[in-house]
Structures are given as structure tokens and as C-alpha cells.
Amino acid sequence: MKRIYVLIIIGICATAVFCIAPFVGMETISFENILYHGSDTIKADIFWKIRIPRVLMAFLSGAALALSGMTFQALFRNPLATPFTLGVSSGAAFGATIYVKSGLIISLFGISGQSVSAFIGALLAITMVYGLTCARRGFSTATMLLAGVAVSFFFSSFILFIQYMSDFTNSFRILRWLMGGLETVGFGSVLTLLPFMMIGSSIVLFFNRELNLMSVGEDIAKSRGVNVKSIKTILFFATSLMVGGVVSQCGPIGFVGMMSPHICRLLIGYDHHYLTPATLLFGGLFLTLCDIFSRILIAPAEIPVGVITALLGGPFFLWLLISGSSEHSSM
């Protein structure tokens, strides 16, 4: 099938899920309810003030995480490179935790300090992982994953330390946040994430050609005229923006960045002109679906969406590792 049709189908599915998702949940909401018809304005409020922002949040976060994963996979030439496995999520979580603990409330031009701080954490983590991976010549899957685990541990222990130093309430809040969740109320979080997501994804969408060449290999990319160093810097910046934005609002939701790009590559191939938009849409669709399940599986209670993605993602990760496709594109 032509790739453009595959892309259109993914787009239609994403739109459908996006439109249906706000109607699903504990409270059954009909189409009439949402127009503030009749006396039951509570349902309309639930729809507009809780469900819609939540679905938007799920979609944006999923798209951001999937795009970040795809970018890492092209730059590291390895399908196991994701924000989660590389420790970038942990870095962002560390940044956000420090900010919360410090009690500062800084807001620059309406951009939340917590997100900025998560962004810096993410950038720090990716710099460390990349440095560690390159320090040993050979650039193998094992080195990359070990570096990711090391960086992840490093930041996680800092988070644990901060948690230990906090009082009971804060400690529980940090723990709950670390599980990853999308329970937002109102549009605040969405608006906070939006600029990070917009800038990050625009940058990634702009560098399709470079991502293609980088996924072929760094030497080839250089010999074709790609300024590898600055492209990497820019793309690490973009992914850190997206991961930082998501993690500061929803906590580290894992494995979206691994499954979505992988499934999209199976559906549409490796050409980033198609893969990037497909991954963006699919990531949004995927996390929105996971969020629906997180709301209805044990209703009226909720399962944190991060738990669901991890339950799906763990086996998926192992399958990738065992099936050997991780070695396909490693150097």
C-alpha cells in the first residue's frame, strides 16, 4: 500500500480516537449533554473542563514521547533508544522534583519553572548518556543501554533522596507522580505543555532529511554534508523540550517512545518524511487509548496510565531485545 494512504489511515484513526475518548468514562455523556442543553450542566462541565483537557493532554504527551523516541532511535541507530531507557525521563523527573522541593515558583513569560527545570534535567541526562556511549569506541547496544541504566539510577537515587527528605504528603505525591498519570483538571497543564511540544515537534519535523541520513550512519551523513554535531545538539534540545514538558506535567510515562515508532516503522517504513508525522499521530492515539483503559479498567478508581504503558511495554521491550532487531541498525 502506498505510504501516503497508510499515513492518512493513521490520521483518521487518531482523529476518531481523539473524538470518542472524551465520551468514555465513569459518567456516560451523550452528545446532547455537552451543549449545556437542559438542566444537567454537570455533565457538560465534566466534558469540557475535565475530559477534553485530559484527552488533549494524553494526545500531546503521547505524540511528544513517541517523537522523542523516534528521534533517539535515529540518532543512536537503535530501536531500544527511548526517553525512558536512556534515562532522559529520569533526568527530567529529577529536574522537576528539585524544583518542587525547592519551593520556588518562577514563571518566565507564562512558561512554568517546573517544566524548564525538567527540560534542563532531560538535557543533562541525554548529554551524559551520549557522552558515555561515545566514550567507548564501537557504540554498541550494550554500551548504550548500560549508560542509560546508569544515568537512570543516578537520577533515581537523587529523587529517592529528595523523597526521603520530604514529609509524608509530599513523599506520596512524588511517588504518585513518578508512576505517570494524566489526571489534570482544566487547561492549565495543556497550555503549559503546548509550547514545549510545539517547538520540539516543529524542530523534529523540520529535520526529516537529516534524520534519514543519520539513521543510515554518521559517516555517510557527514560525507553527504550533514553537520552531524550541530544537528545532534539541536535534536537533543528538541527532544529534551518535549520530554521535559511531558514529564513535568504527567511524570515519566514509559515505553510510549519505544512502541509507537516501532509499530509505525512496520506500517510505513523508515523514511522520516512519512515516519515522523505517522509517529506523532500514532503516539497521540496510543496514549489516548491507554488513558481510556486507565479510566475504565477498575472504575471508579483509576490505574495510573504509566502503569498500563509499562505493563504493555515491558514485554514489548523484551521481545525487541530477544528477536534481535535491536542489532539490525546498531553500528
Place this chain on the structure above:
Amino acid sequence: MVGSLSNSFLVIDNFSFALGKEKILNSVSFGVDEGEYVSLIGPNGAGKTTLLKCLIRIYTGGEGSITLVNKPLDQYTQKELARIISYVPQSNGRFLPFTVHEFVMMGRYPHLSPFTSLSKGDRQAVKDALALTGTGHLSERQLSTLSGGERQTVYIAAAIAQGARILLLDEPTTFLDPKHESDILSILKRVNRQYGITILSVTHDINNAVLHSDRIAVLKHGMLLYVGNSNKIMNNEILESAFDKRFSFIKHPVNGTLMIIPEVDTT
């Protein structure tokens, strides 16, 4: 020792390069004229690949200077450089998830601006490169499904599509069967003679290097042992000192040039 340094196309002058603490290239000097076919030979680990990688700036730094078309190499942006030099790496059988056409198309990267798509000229260049290398029939195939020889030919097609004036090749015929080997040699010869593209090729195939190239440079332990006319290296004075091995020489049955046979100790 040193070839014509007066030429201004590509001049490597007293160039040394180290990777970490290990010195790979040591005061290498030689020049390449536009339109020349130069082969670079030498034992494994002599620094041949490193020299190519320095020329296309996969490796940067080093002492001494490299000048390309009257301008120091490090003053080119990577894109400007890619419009003048293209590079065919040693094939390593890595999984590449693209079709032949997509891959050759990527060769046009240095000619594209970020905001435009491929022009008619770009598409024509890709078509020409596929035609020149005889890989047009492969164009919709996945790279991963090609044989080693086809794959190597496609790599060369991509480098030609890049439209550069110099082609750097790293062991283009190693691991290939005789048919693909001779196919690739004739493609290179044609590109060089008909289109005037300069060729600098690293090879272990000394016989073909002597047959096809204008000049040969010999590297050993990062130092330039010899550079000059191809037929003048066919003696044990040069070859034995390069490879620590004696060779026997025979005459080519058709054109009478000397060929080597390495002596094998069978006792």
C-alpha cells in the same frame, strides 16, 4: 618522493593525525590533480582509511594542512565540502532500511535547501547515476535484499549522484566476486575518463591499481613511502618495504604490464 605539489586541486601538506594518543598519520604530503585516478595502497593499519576520513572531515583536527581548490579544508562547511568530495565507505553489511532509490536520492542532500523539495535537476542526477552504474533495475529494491556486489554498486551510485568532483573510495572491490569487481572497476574508469571526476581509491588489489590508476601512493605506519607513476612501483624495492613480503612478477598477457604474485611459504 613527493608528487607534484604545485597542483592546486587537492594538496595534503605535511599532514599528521592522531586518534586519541595513537598517531595514525605522520607528515603525509602529496597532491592530486583534477581528473587524476590515484590509488592508495599499503598494509592493514597503515592509515589509508583514516586519511580518507580526514579528507571528508569525518575526522577533524590534525596537524599540517589540507587544501582543496585553493582553500583550506577546515574553511568549508560540511555541505560545501560534500558538493566537491563524495565518499564511498568500506561496506560493512549493516542493515539499512531504505530502497535503492531513496538511498541514492539522499546523495542529493548537499544541493538541497531546507525549505525546498527535490528539483528536476536533482531527479535527473539520480536517474543518471543509476543509469551510469547500471543499477536502474534495482531502484525499488530494499538495500537489505541486495547482494554485496549490488550493494557496493549502489553505494557508488549514491556518491555519483552527489555530483562531486572527487570520489573517495574505501576498498570498493574487497569481498566482491570477479564479475562485480570488474563491473565496479569499469564504472570507476568511465566516471574518471568520461566525466573527469577525480578518483582517490584505497585498495589492496595492487594489480588492478597498477592497471587502472594514473598514480599510486603507498602508505606504511602512517607515513608516505612512495607516490608516483603506477608502473614504477612494480619492484620489490618498494613493495617489499611496504608489505614486508617478497613478490614475484609476471607480465600481463595482453598489455604487457607487470603483475604481482605474493610468495607463499608452503614449507
